[in-house]
Amino acid sequence: MDLNQLLYHHQIALMAVSQARRDGHLLPSFDLPRYYAKRISEYRERRGLADGFAAMIEQTGDSPRADPPIGEEGERADDA
16 A cells, blocks of 8 residues: 555544444444554665655745635625
């Protein structure tokens, strides 16, 4: 699996555990999130990647910007 697939499956496993916990059906041996976390760490280590998320970089003045949010009436927040 590539890193994106591992991250996807890890997130799905976290959501499944959360749902099982809410429903009272959590199995004591159900530790799929930890399994995927271990595989993600191994993947990163094999490729010489840092553990965790990439650092945020400072935007320069010419960096693209996101459009402002659009309100319920369709007007932009900076137009109101």
